[in-house]
Amino acid sequence: MIDISTLTLRSARQALDKHEFSSVELTMATLESIEKQEPNLHSFITVLSDDAIEAAKLADQKLTSPAQSHQPLLGIPTSIKDNFSTQGQKTTASSNVLDNYYPPFDSTVVAKLKKAGAIIVGKNNMDAWAHGSSTETSDFGPTHNPHDLSKLPGGSSGGSAAAVSANQVIAAIGSETAGSIRQPASWCGVIGFKPTYGRVSRYGVVAMEATLDSPGPLTDNVPDAATLLGIIAGHDPLDATTPDVVVPDYAKNLTTEIKGLKIGLPKEYFMSDTQPGINDLVKKSALQLEKLGATLVEVSMLDPKYSIADYTIIQRSGVSSNLSRYDGVRYGHDRTLLGSEAKRRIMLGTYALSSGFYDAYYLRAQQVRMLLKRDFDRIFTQVDAILAPTSPSTALPIGSSLNHPMFGEIADVLIEGSSLTGHTGVNIPVGLIKGLPVGTQLIANHFCEQTILNLAYAYEQATNWKENKL
Amino acid sequence: MTYQLICGAEIHVELKTKSKMFCGCKNDPFHAGKPNIYTCPVCLGLPGGLPVPNKKAIEDTILLGLALNCTIPPVSHFDRKHYFYPDLPKGYQISQLSEPLCLGGYLDTSFGRVRLNHIHLEEDAAKMHHEVVGGKKVSLIDFNRSSVPLVEIVTEPDIKSPEMAKEFLKKLRDIIRALGISDCDMEKGGMRLEANISLSCDGSLPPYKVEVKNINSFRYFANSMEYEAKRQAKILEAGKIPVQETRGYRAITKSTASQRGKEGAADYRYMPDGDIPPLTISDQWVKEIKLRLPVLPSTQIERLLTLGIAENSANILIHDSSMMEYIDHVEKIAPEFVKKLANDLVNKKFDHNQIKPEQYVKQLQSSQSAKITDEGTLLPIIEKVLADNPTVVADYKAGKSNALGFFVGAVMKATAGKADAPTTNHLLRAKLEA
Numbered sequence: 027m028i029d030i031s032t033l034t035l036r037s038a039r040q041a042l043d044k045h046e047f048s049s050v051e052l053t054m055a056t057l058e059s060i061e062k063q064e065p066n067l068h069s070f071i072t073v074l075s076d077d078a079i080e081a082a083k084l085a086d087q088k089l090t091s092p093a094q095s096h097q098p099l100l101g102i103p104t105s106i107k108d109n110f111s112t113q114g115q116k117t118t119a120s121s122n123v124l125d126n127y128y129p130p131f132d133s134t135v136v137a138k139l140k141k142a143g144a145i146i147v148g149k150n151n152m153d154a155w156a157h158g159s160s161t162e163t164s165d166f167g168p169t170h171n172p173h174d175l176s177k178l179p180g181g182s183s184g185g186s187a188a189a190v191s192a193n194q195v196i197a198a199i200g201s202e203t204a205g206s207i208r209q210p211a212s213w214c215g216v217i218g219f220k221p222t223y224g225r226v227s228r229y230g231v232v233a234m235e236a237t238l239d240s241p242g243p244l245t246d247n248v249p250d251a252a253t254l255l256g257i258i259a260g261h262d263p264l265d266a267t268t269p270d271v272v273v274p275d276y277a278k279n280l281t282t283e284i285k286g287l288k289i290g291l292p293k294e295y296f297m298s299d300t301q302p303g304i305n306d307l308v309k310k311s312a313l314q315l316e317k318l319g320a321t322l323v324e325v326s327m328l329d330p331k332y333s334i335a336d337y338t339i340i341q342r343s344g345v346s347s348n349l350s351r352y353d354g355v356r357y358g359h360d361r362t363l364l365g366s367e368a369k370r371r372i373m374l375g376t377y378a379l380s381s382g383f384y385d386a387y388y389l390r391a392q393q394v395r396m397l398l399k400r401d402f403d404r405i406f407t408q409v410d411a412i413l414a415p416t417s418p419s420t421a422l423p424i425g426s427s428l429n430h431p432m433f434g435e436i437a438d439v440l441i442e443g444s445s446l447t448g449h450t451g452v453n454i455p456v457g458l459i460k461g462l463p464v465g466t467q468l469i470a471n472h473f474c475e476q477t478i479l480n481l482a483y484a485y486e487q488a489t490n491w492k493e494n495k496l
Numbered sequence: 497m498t499y500q501l502i503c504g505a506e507i508h509v510e511l512k513t514k515s516k517m518f519c520g521c522k523n524d525p526f527h528a529g530k531p532n533i534y535t536c537p538v539c540l541g542l543p544g545g546l547p548v549p550n551k552k553a554i555e556d557t558i559l560l561g562l563a564l565n566c567t568i569p570p571v572s573h574f575d576r577k578h579y580f581y582p583d584l585p586k587g588y589q590i591s592q593l594s595e596p597l598c599l600g601g602y603l604d605t606s607f608g609r610v611r612l613n614h615i616h617l618e619e620d621a622a623k624m625h626h627e628v629v630g631g632k633k634v635s636l637i638d639f640n641r642s643s644v645p646l647v648e649i650v651t652e653p654d655i656k657s658p659e660m661a662k663e664f665l666k667k668l669r670d671i672i673r674a675l676g677i678s679d680c681d682m683e684k685g686g687m688r689l690e691a692n693i694s695l696s697c698d699g700s701l702p703p704y705k706v707e708v709k710n711i712n713s714f715r716y717f718a719n720s721m722e723y724e725a726k727r728q729a730k731i732l733e734a735g736k737i738p739v740q741e742t743r744g745y746r747a748i749t750k751s752t753a754s755q756r757g758k759e760g761a762a763d764y765r766y767m768p769d770g771d772i773p774p775l776t777i778s779d780q781w782v783k784e785i786k787l788r789l790p791v792l793p794s795t796q797i798e799r800l801l802t803l804g805i806a807e808n809s810a811n812i813l814i815h816d817s818s819m820m821e822y823i824d825h826v827e828k829i830a831p832e833f834v835k836k837l838a839n840d841l842v843n844k845k846f847d848h849n850q851i852k853p854e855q856y857v858k859q860l861q862s863s864q865s866a867k868i869t870d871e872g873t874l875l876p877i878i879e880k881v882l883a884d885n886p887t888v889v890a891d892y893k894a895g896k897s898n899a900l901g902f903f904v905g906a907v908m909k910a911t912a913g914k915a916d917a918p919t920t921n922h923l924l925r926a927k928l929e930a
Binding site for chain 1: 542545576580582765767772
């Protein structure tokens with residue numbers, strides 16, 4: 027029996043090449059791991075068993091032909107957040123509104139994964155429409171945190187994070203508007219990589235906010251994140267916001283050589299009301315990077331609390347616009363199936379964009395966003411990366427978000443700034459508090475993904491994060 | 497009390513680019529044959545569909561702006577205009593509000609100048625069909641037209657009469673057709689008109705305006721102005737102010753009827769479309785687009801007038817590019833025949849496709865050289881003309897020298913134009929002054 031937990035994308039590919047096991051065997055093992063844990067975790071909305079086995083059979087045929095050996099993911103099962111369109115396969119974005127929607131096309135990310143040979147084993151649970159940081163606003167029920175089933179996995183890519191954390195799959199794809207990759211990665215103890223806005227195509231991803239949405243990988247090690255990023259990144263003629271910037275071979279360029287890199291620790295991000303222990307573990311990870319050759323400097327930035335209101339207005343405005351298409355004419359259901367979180371966001375966004383209020387809310391929010399951007403631009407003239415806690419708390423109990431309409435915005439306070447400015451960031455697990463993972467985030471300048479991949483890799487190679495227990 | 501009509505126009509024109517405004521689908525809704533064959537996730541508004549702007553449509557809009565004397569700002573962007581309607585699959589139309597592609601501009605008419613506020617680019621909606629299928633009333637949607645590029649030309653309230661409106665709209669259509677960017681087919685909806693009409697006591701802008709939609713021809717536009725002028729005058733006479741509202745034109749009764757009041761006015765919640773980065777329009781790009789600018793109808797008419805061609809003939813000739821080419825050709829080799837050529841083409845149904853321009857000129861030249869110069873042949877004719885018109889002879893002798901022209905004309909008529917003019921002149925003068 028294949029043990030998924032021992033595999034990485036690279037080792038799985040090598041084992042397939044050496045015919046240590048077949049793609050069908052690997053896919054079967056993955057499906058069994060999913061099936062076994064689903065009653066507890068519920069990290070999937072759809073499991074594509076039959077399609078996956080068929081794809082694995084084809085992959086096995088190709089694996090015997092040397093011509094196909096360049097496909098980096100050939101025969102490897104992965105899972106995809108359910109807001110990525112998959113041709114002919116149900117794509118719900120965790121909303122009942124789309125509970126019977128089968129897209130006639132693949133999102134660019136899915137098309138690129140398939141081209142790389144990946145097998146899509148299923149669609150991960152998420153907050154409905156990606157509205158949330160808990161995965162319990164899903165119309166199909168919450169996902170549970172593999173580290174403690176009574177806790178939330180975070181969100182909105184909670185299903186993808188939990189699936190990787192529980193070794194249901196080797197790697198998964200999520201998407202982030204502000205925190206939706208990094209925060210669940212933090213709560214589930216996995217690598218969550220949010221690329222620069224525009225680095226990865228949004229084509230085919232159910233939209234939340236046009237200027238923020240960024241697809242990215244969730245993995246249990248840095249090289250896998252680098253590999254997946256290299257596959258899904260790049261200019262897409264179907265997405266006008268993806269500039270034609272060269273995609274480096276992130277995986278090949280990975281190095282633990284981080285001497286000379288300057289890391290800024292913004293003091294405003296180490297908040298006094300952060301859960302005790304988190305700031306300590308995060309600072310410990312910074313000291314580890316210093317030991318490995320990086321230079322640490324304390325810096326001062328705009329207080330992250332400003333980004334909460336700013337992000338809320340911009341994101342809600344975008345939501346009110348992007349959900350307009352679910353008007354009850356198409357997709358087979360009327361509008362009553364929109365959940366309460368979606369309705370709240372539509373109402374607030376509609377208000378912020380209304381004639382007479384636009385200047386006071388939407389326009390003002392865009393101005394504040396410009397100030398945030400200047401603040402980050404200034405910092406990146408001084409440092410190569412910013413280091414801070416990813417989340418002010420470890421995973422909270424199931425049910426925590428239900429009566430708190432601003433739950434996600436508060437949970438993502440330390441992430442919203444760099445999302446509004448379009449920067450790239452990564453969560454790396456750095457320790458455990460009472461058995462629950464703590465994450466450090468590293469943020470770099472636009473299109474400087476390699477910088478934080480290298481820092482994360484250096485840390486990962488030198489540390490067993492699970493030993494940092496409080 | 498007399499009132500001054502004040503009217504502004506909003507003109508929508510579908511561009512005839514190869515592909516649609518924001519996707520690669522074919523832009524040919526009028527010849528599709530079947531509904532919903534030119535569609536994709538983008539123009540169907542499916543989840544995750546993203547708009548990528550059509551460069552040619554942007555260039556065509558800038559070209560129109562250049563032809564209409566607009567300013568082309570260096571930056572432009574697309575906005576989302578939100579409203580709910582089944583033919584609008586995204587729940588918003590991608591349009592332009594605060595930074596349109598073309599600003600200002602004008603078009604001159606014989607009644608005065610019509611200033612433009614701006615020209616912007618947007619996408620068309622799908623088309624609704626209300627039909628009975630299997631005995632059931634249903635509304636069907638054809639997305640072939642969804643996201644076809646649509647240009648909107650918005651004028652200032654400078655249109656002062658129905659006649660001025662007709663001339664302005666016709667000139668505008670001629671320019672758009674000359675640019676080759678749209679067929680402006682009004683019947684199929686390729687060109688659509690809206691009027692904003694009000695009445696003023698003193699020429700200043702009144703505190704209300706009435707928007708009239710559903711106008712399918714230039715004549716209807718003029719009719720709606722006439723009808724509104726009467727309707728609004730009555731209300732003003734009664735000491736009231738007409739309601740600010742949207743009205744629809746009714747062709748059968750040549751009238752308008754209320755569709756939507758001010759309280760029903762939509763709040764479109766415009767916001768910049770984050771899916772499309774702002775456009776940077778460099779001077780170099782505008783220069784390149786300018787090179788596409790053809791000779792415009794007004795310039796063509798001016799040229800024909802200077803060649804001595806009558807205005808009504810010129811107005812006909814400029815709409816036929818093959819006739820215009822023929823005229824150009826003849827002008828190059830024998831400019832003295834252009835006026836006759838214009839007359840032959842417009843009034844004598846001369847089929848220019850049958851004869852090459854060189855041959856046409858040669859024929860005219862040879863018919864001219866075959867003039868009667870023989871005095872023995874001309875003299876009896878001249879004597880007869882003089883004998884037939886004693887009063888004109890008296891006029892000439894009394895000093896009216898232009899009477900000579902009358903006799904030349906008479907001789908020409910008698911010889912079917914074959915008399916040599918200088919010889920005839922000489923002989924007439926000799927006879928009259930003898």
